[in-house]
Amino acid sequence: MAAEATMTQETSSSTMWNGGRSPFNVSWGKMMMWFFLVSDAFTFSSLIIAYGTMRHRFAEIWPKANDVFTHFPFFEGHMPLAYVGLMTFILIMSSVTMVLAVDAGHRRDNKGVAVWLFLTIIGGFMFLGSQAWEWYHFIHGTETGAYLTSDGQVYKDAGNAYHLHHLNPPAGALVSPDHKIISDKATIDAIKGSSEHIHGANLTHNEYGHPLFADFFFFITGFHGFHVFSGVIINIIIWLNVLSGVYARRGHYEHIEKTGLYWHFVDLVWVFVFTFFYLV
């Protein structure tokens, strides 16, 4: 037994790197998908690190995601993290259906691959819909909005009881960029008179605080959402191939594995976005 193991090792070390085969024991397509994902991970890392850098720079006035994303469909009130938690669950679930599709492929079960891949596509669409809803609420903003002064400071209206939950400011008061309550009538009128009344967020202003928060939110979740969208399109193409029996005829389902790698990567990126945008 030990002799056999030694022999195996000798065989592999002397012949694996001599050409004519993959020394990594992995196919060309799968290896290139991995290398693409490494480069893509570098892009996402750079974006999230840039977010972190600006967050450290503007630490005092940076908005808390828990004060921004507090809505849940069909329910009233202050529910931070609930919706994004649900989105995370949807994406993890679609990762599971994807890996079950790959698993069915290993068993050469064409029908199983079709069913699991279909469920993965549904999960992808659910996630994209959730993200559209999140964007809509962020862009639309609150009813009371905030006041943007000419030097770029954002004074929030205390009417947003849920979005300024932890401060509990009195009605009619304003909240300064560094989270201090302003209840003096003359100061409030001076700020309101010399500033622009804004609602929601876009690339130039953000009622929840620093505009860079909105820029990074749109860019990072948008870039991730575009990856999810591409993944759904690729999954649909692969699914149609499965339905027409392309892989059954080919004799193996390696294509599902390569698509699966991409899909899991999208889930992996979301795990990091969830932590650094919503939790930390």
Add this chain to the structure above:
Amino acid sequence: MSDQHSQPHGYYTGDIHNQFVEEHYDPKNKSVIWRTFWILLFITIFEVAIAFAPIAHGILVVTFIVLTIVKAYFIVAFFMHLKHEKISFAYTIILPFILIVYLIGMALAEGSFLNLWDRLFQ
């Protein structure tokens, strides 16, 4: 025969684009998938649950980052199957991220410096 020894998980088809194919189906695969799912789900629920607990912010941040790396490990190792690739291939994929750790250190230090600069001179 020796070929089979050095390629324990499958065989080559001879097609240059799809050279390697899994041969032996391991019935334990399914339980590994569901175990990974429950771990990921449990960690996510735990993260949301402790987000509003009265715990010092610094401790929470460290906890979240550690749990995120744990989740990433389970996704990469079991969903993306990297644990079952050759170890040399796994290192080829993982080691470049040392550069990212280096970039995190530099960029966050820069952000904190700019914060201090703004406070001192504006």
